[in-house]
Amino acid sequence: xxxxxxxxxxxxxxxxxxxxxxxxxxxxxxxxxxxxxxxxxxxxxxxxxxxxxxxxxxxxxxxxxxxxxxxxxxxxxxxxxxxxxxxxxxxxxxxxxxxxxxxxxxxxxxxxxxxxxxxxxxxxxxxxxxxxxxxxxxxxxxxxxxxxxxxxxxxxxxxxxxxxxxxxxxxxxxxxxxxxxxxxxxxxxxxxxxxxxxxxxxxxxxxxxxxxxxxxxxxxxxxxxxxxxxxxxxxxxxxxxxxxxxxxxxxxxxxxxxxxxxxxxxxxxxxxxxxxxxxxxxxxxxxxxxxxxxxxxxxxxxxxxxxxxxxxxxxxxxxxxxxxxxxxxxxxxxxxxxxxxxxxxxxxxxxxxxxxxxxxxxxxxxx
Amino acid sequence: xxxxxxxxxxxxxxxxxxxxxxxxxxxxxxxxxxxxxxxxxxxxxxxxxxxxxxxxxxxxxxxxxxxxxxxxxxxxxxxxxxxxxxxxxxxxxxxxxxxxxxxxxxxxxxxxxxxxxxxxxxxxxxxxxxxxxxxxxxxxxxxxxxxxxxxxxxxxxxxxxxxxxxxxxxxxxxxxxxxxxxxxxxxxxxxxxxxxxxxxxxxxxxxxxxxxxxxxxxxxxxxxxxxxxxxxxxxxxxxxxxxxxxxxxxxxxxxxxxxxxxxxxxxxxxxxxxxxxxxxxxxxxxxxxxxxxxxxxxxxxxxxxxxxxxxxxxxxxxxxxxxxxxxxxxxxxxxxxxxxxxxxxxxxxxxxxxxxxxxxxxxxxxx
Numbered sequence: 001x002x003x004x005x006x007x008x009x010x011x012x013x014x015x016x017x018x019x020x021x022x023x024x025x026x027x028x029x030x031x032x033x034x035x036x037x038x039x040x041x042x043x044x045x046x047x048x049x050x051x052x053x054x055x056x057x058x059x060x061x062x063x064x065x066x067x068x069x070x071x072x073x074x075x076x077x078x079x080x081x082x083x084x085x086x087x088x089x090x091x092x093x094x095x096x097x098x099x100x101x102x103x104x105x106x107x108x109x110x111x112x113x114x115x116x117x118x119x120x121x122x123x124x125x126x127x128x129x130x131x132x133x134x135x136x137x138x139x140x141x142x143x144x145x146x147x148x149x150x151x152x153x154x155x156x157x158x159x160x161x162x163x164x165x166x167x168x169x170x171x172x173x174x175x176x177x178x179x180x181x182x183x184x185x186x187x188x189x190x191x192x193x194x195x196x197x198x199x200x201x202x203x204x205x206x207x208x209x210x211x212x213x214x215x216x217x218x219x220x221x222x223x224x225x226x227x228x229x230x231x232x233x234x235x236x237x238x239x240x241x242x243x244x245x246x247x248x249x250x251x252x253x254x255x256x257x258x259x260x261x262x263x264x265x266x267x268x269x270x271x272x273x274x275x276x277x278x279x280x281x282x283x284x285x286x287x288x289x290x291x292x293x294x295x296x297x298x299x300x301x302x303x304x305x306x307x308x309x310x311x312x313x314x315x316x317x318x319x320x321x322x323x324x325x326x327x328x329x330x331x332x333x334x335x336x337x338x339x340x341x342x343x344x345x346x347x348x349x350x351x352x353x354x355x356x357x358x359x360x361x362x363x364x365x366x367x
Numbered sequence: 368x369x370x371x372x373x374x375x376x377x378x379x380x381x382x383x384x385x386x387x388x389x390x391x392x393x394x395x396x397x398x399x400x401x402x403x404x405x406x407x408x409x410x411x412x413x414x415x416x417x418x419x420x421x422x423x424x425x426x427x428x429x430x431x432x433x434x435x436x437x438x439x440x441x442x443x444x445x446x447x448x449x450x451x452x453x454x455x456x457x458x459x460x461x462x463x464x465x466x467x468x469x470x471x472x473x474x475x476x477x478x479x480x481x482x483x484x485x486x487x488x489x490x491x492x493x494x495x496x497x498x499x500x501x502x503x504x505x506x507x508x509x510x511x512x513x514x515x516x517x518x519x520x521x522x523x524x525x526x527x528x529x530x531x532x533x534x535x536x537x538x539x540x541x542x543x544x545x546x547x548x549x550x551x552x553x554x555x556x557x558x559x560x561x562x563x564x565x566x567x568x569x570x571x572x573x574x575x576x577x578x579x580x581x582x583x584x585x586x587x588x589x590x591x592x593x594x595x596x597x598x599x600x601x602x603x604x605x606x607x608x609x610x611x612x613x614x615x616x617x618x619x620x621x622x623x624x625x626x627x628x629x630x631x632x633x634x635x636x637x638x639x640x641x642x643x644x645x646x647x648x649x650x651x652x653x654x655x656x657x658x659x660x661x662x663x664x665x666x667x668x669x670x671x672x673x674x675x676x677x678x679x680x681x682x683x684x685x686x687x688x689x690x691x692x693x694x695x696x697x698x699x700x701x702x703x704x705x706x707x708x709x710x711x712x713x714x715x716x717x718x719x720x721x722x723x724x725x726x727x728x729x730x731x732x733x734x
Contacts, residue, residue: 018385018387019386019387019390020379020385020386020387023386048509065481065485073440073446073449073465074443074446074447074449074450075446076441076443079440079441079442079446080441082440082441082467083441086467086469090474095466095477095478095481096466097464097465097466097481097485098440098464098465098466098467099462099463099464099465100449100453100465102453107457110462111462114432114462114464118432118464118485142415250672279672279673282673282676283672283675283676285676286675286676287676304673305617305646305650305673306646306649306671306672306673306677308650308653309649309650309652309653309654309677310673310676310677
């Protein structure tokens with residue numbers, strides 16, 4: 001094996017030219033004499049130097065590569081969104097580099113830095129911090145083409161593609177209400193400070209929903225839809241039915257849902273705000289020996305493979321995940337190519353998949 | 368908004384110095400006079416130039432970034448492996464860039480090129496083409512530290528971390544045989560040329576398994592385990608029970624399994640060779656109105672979330688996915704730091720999760 005990467009500095013030294021000259025020859029830009037060109041190329045070939053994107057990026061300012069910062073690549077949601085982005089990128093003969101923020105701001109900042117250092121032509125980001133994100137604002141101010149997916153950031157006026165969370169959740173919960181349910185639980189990952197944040201959110205939502213729901217994270221928006229459906233039906237909210245899970249994991253959700261289902265006055269229906277919450281809830285339902293929909297009706301946000309074959313099928317609010325990725329890519333590439341004009345904020349509408357997980361509450365006469 | 372990325376060429380021009388000098392100042396290497404230094408830095412700051420990894424990579428040959436080429440990031444297997452890699456990378460204060468080959472050689476070649484151009488310090492690759500892969504051989508010959516995951520490549524003597532596929536599949540299928548099953552179906556994604564490849568594979572496996580199973584893809588290895596279990600029990604193989612799925616998708620698996628389950632002489636048990644095959648098979652089982660394990664026993668390679676809560680639980684051969692990612696990262700970083708010596712090929716052992724999806728064949732007296 002030869003030693004690791006040969007740098008242009010070594011090529012220049014061995015060829016007896018400046019780094020600038022070696023760069024011009026190997027980057028095919030600017031002037032270099034024929035003999036110099038020949039010598040530099042011979043040395044580069046001898047040392048096994050590979051012209052690289054870094055060098056080209058330095059010179060042309062374009063790498064034909066986009067960077068993606070996903071929230072959590074291990075969730076089925078991002079897996080499908082990334083496939084949509086990949087389709088769009090491939091179709092244009094471009095490349096993409098993916099990073100994962102794991103929904104932590106520190107990692108997202110590091111990923112933004114890394115991708116900018118790698119001179120990507122633009123960024124697709126699902127921001128962790130919808131309330132601030134100075135690193136994204138700085139990148140936008142520096143002119144980096146950027147599209148937000150899944151969420152927006154308060155005060156950052158750039159293109160975004162997200163899903164209609166509030167209305168579709170309101171509709172899903174309304175279906176449970178129409179079936180006669182009055183005690184509907186909701187499971188959502190609301191962050192570590194949910195206990196403090198919830199009372200304020202409930203209070204403002206109770207006053208006609210003056211909280212700016214567009215600024216809060218998707219889980220809060222879906223909770224907002226749950227509250228709105230209750231408000232429409234002029235029903236009070238029982239805070240005991242709101243299961244706020246502190247971390248985005250199925251096992252955390254399972255534990256919390258199990259605790260709710262083991263209370264004497266357990267709900268007759270459940271609304272799960274995302275895929276991991278749904279997997280955890282389903283595991284808890286089975287662990288408690290409950291049957292869907294006979295003992296408990298169920299509506300889940302995001303459609304996972306098992307929802308087609310568990311029990312008689314689970315109703316899902318199916319997000320257009322792949323289309324979301326494709327749309328974000330199209331917006332980004334237009335900006336990279338120089339499209340001007342106001343920020344575009346696309347909102348895609350999910351599809352309700354009715355499979356049979358809603359029944360009247362147990363003990364209800366259906367006659 | 369300012370214009371896009373400012374290049375070092377522009378900084379050098381405006382400061383009236385050579386690109387080499389500007390590089391030395393902004394890259395903090397080599398000599399530059401105090402006044403020159405001051406002028407270059409002032410111009411860089413004025414133009415909003417960001418020192419970048421590309422430039423640093425050119426100079427130091429190190430970027431503290433590793434590149435990962437995953438086979439299919441939308442599969443739960445890679446999602447968990449990537450998490451393991453991410454844990455290892457984070458712990459060392461390094462970064463990672465992820466690409467997806469989508470199990471196509473052309474995309475893997477493009478990803479290899481892209482990551483090398485981005486000057487990653489090393490690569491973790493799950494190779495699509497286990498029989499050849501000249502692009503990976505070339506990268507290894509060029510001295511790029513590299514670790515293969517999940518599979519190895521014939522003739523490429525580098526570090527690898529994979530899972531014990533053959534023995535664990537043999538064990539899983541043996542459990543079905545012990546329970547009395549004699550017609551066990553197997554579902555595996557064996558590529559588009561499976562119809563031609565299968566007879567040869569079966570013939571050579573029948574002659575004591577002289578096919579070099581270590582060289583073939585994981586699905587073929589798992590099929591090899593299925594054949595070995597039958598050989599151990601001195602049972603003939605019925606080729607009609609081998610469902611070879613042409614593409615790696617749950618819906619393709621669902622269609623093929625459904626066709627098998629609708630035959631008059633359907634199997635009494637099923638072995639699924641990976642997660643997507645399992646999801647497709649489960650959907651087909653439910654669509655056919657069959658119950659696990661009463662009508663059909665089931666063993667699945669790879670443990671998915673729903674296997675814990677479907678029916679009475681599905682038996683799974685659980686791969687140590689996260690550990691696989693961590694181990695690959697440790698090997699790679701050791702090589703980046705200069706570890707010499709022979710290639711290490713780690714084989715991790717999966718764990719069998721017995722949940723209750725194996726019962727005696729229907730109609731068998733259990734008295």
